[in-house]
Amino acid sequence: MNIDGTYEIIEMSEWDKEDIDLVEPGYIRIKGNGGALHFICVDGDMDIRKSKSGSCKFSWEGNDEYDPASGFGEFTCDGDTLTGRIYIHDGDDSSFVAKKTSGNGLLS
Numbered sequence: 001m002n003i004d005g006t007y008e009i010i011e012m013s014e015w016d017k018e019d020i021d022l023v024e025p026g027y028i029r030i031k032g033n034g035g036a037l038h039f040i041c042v043d044g045d046m047d048i049r050k051s052k053s054g055s056c057k058f059s060w061e062g063n064d065e066y067d068p069a070s071g072f073g074e075f076t077c078d079g080d081t082l083t084g085r086i087y088i089h090d091g092d093d094s095s096f097v098a099k100k101t102s103g104n105g106l107l108s
Contacts, residue, residue: 003056003077004031007098009039012086014094028075028082028098037086039096041065056084064088 009026010017019040020026026039028046035046037060044062051057054076061070069091075084080100087093 003050003082005029006101007080007082008101009096009098011097012039012094013096014092015040026098027101028096037062039086042069042088044069044071060086064091 007028007030009020009028012020012026022040024038027037029036030046030048033048033050035048035058037044037046042062042064044060046058046060048056048058055074056076057072057074059070059072063069069088071086071088071091071093073084073086075082075096082098082100083096085093085095
């Protein structure tokens with residue numbers, strides 16, 4: 001299954017939707033073994049490893065409000081929905097649900 005695309009983060013266990021979309025709508029973008037994520041003031045580039053069972057693990061590196069930040073996570077894909085958890089090194093962690101956006105992959 002090809003999971004490439006942009007997924008809008010619609011739910012996180014630690015933050016409400018207003019917080020997730022503080023700067024712009026939260027998202028996870030996947031292309032091959034790479035990707036990007038954004039939520040609140042966190043931005044990062046992802047290195048994704050897909051397992052034979054269909055689950056994915058990733059590490060990420062970027063920033064949190066201009067301070068260097070990094071972490072890791074995991075997710076599964078069921079149709080157009082990603083379900084997983086994001087960890088911030090020396091910080092918070094949260095489960096998430098993200099839905100694939102339609103069309104050109106841009107969030108509306």
